[in-house]
Amino acid sequence: MKKPVIKFLKISSSAQIPTYAHYGDAGFDLYSTEKLTIKRGYVSLVKTGIASEIPDGYFISFRGKSGLAAKFGIDVLGGVIDSTYRGEWVVILINLGQKKYKIEKGDKIAQGILQPCPRAKIIETKKLKNSVRGQGRFGSTGK
Numbered sequence: 224m225k226k227p228v229i230k231f232l233k234i235s236s237s238a239q240i241p242t243y244a245h246y247g248d249a250g251f252d253l254y255s256t257e258k259l260t261i262k263r264g265y266v267s268l269v270k271t272g273i274a275s276e277i278p279d280g281y282f283i284s285f286r287g288k289s290g291l292a293a294k295f296g297i298d299v300l301g302g303v304i305d306s307t308y309r310g311e312w313v314v315i316l317i318n319l320g321q322k323k324y325k326i327e328k329g330d331k332i333a334q335g336i337l338q339p340c341p342r343a344k345i346i347e348t349k350k351l352k353n354s355v356r357g358q359g360r361f362g363s364t365g366k
Contacts, residue, residue, distance in 0.1 A: 227278045227337060234311055235272025237328050241335060250286055250334030253314060260325050261318040266300060269314045269332050277306040283335045285314055291332075296320025299333050 231240045241251040256272035277283060285302030292298055296319040304312060314333045318324050326332060 227281055229278070229283075229337065230276040232274045232276075233272060234274050235270070238272025239329065240273065250336045252288075252331045253285070253312065253333045253335055255326050255330045255332045256328060258325075258327050260323050261297070261316060262323045263296075263318050263320055266315060266317045269316055269326060271312040271314060271332075273312050274309055275304065275312065276309070277304065277337070279306050280339060280341070281306055281337055282340045284338055285333050285335055288331055288334060295322075295324050297324055302333070304335070 235256045237256045239254040241253055243251045253271050256270050259267060259269065261267045283304040285299045287297070287299040298317050298319060300315040300317050302315060316332060
């Protein structure tokens, strides 16, 4: 199987190209190009200083770093980079912790995961087939 290639362009002198920390890791680390503080309960946009060329049929999803979440309550709010996007990657972080959190230039702030994304044919219908779950929502499978 041929490995997909992601091309990165540094658009900031302090940018770092993403790296996998270990063989077999699903996500590659993303690094901040800024020094900033996120107050508790606040959201910040953190620049990475990179742009990319992602192969057609793939996208990147941003995910949190488990260490940042467990130790400081820092998480990622969404984030998808489409294959056609050529602008700077910016990560949306939220501080759910008890204290303000300081980010330094070069700090790992999130991880990116390359994922396939087949394009679906979208159609409108008058009726949906029944399923076992039906319209069961939140908590429908029990506690």
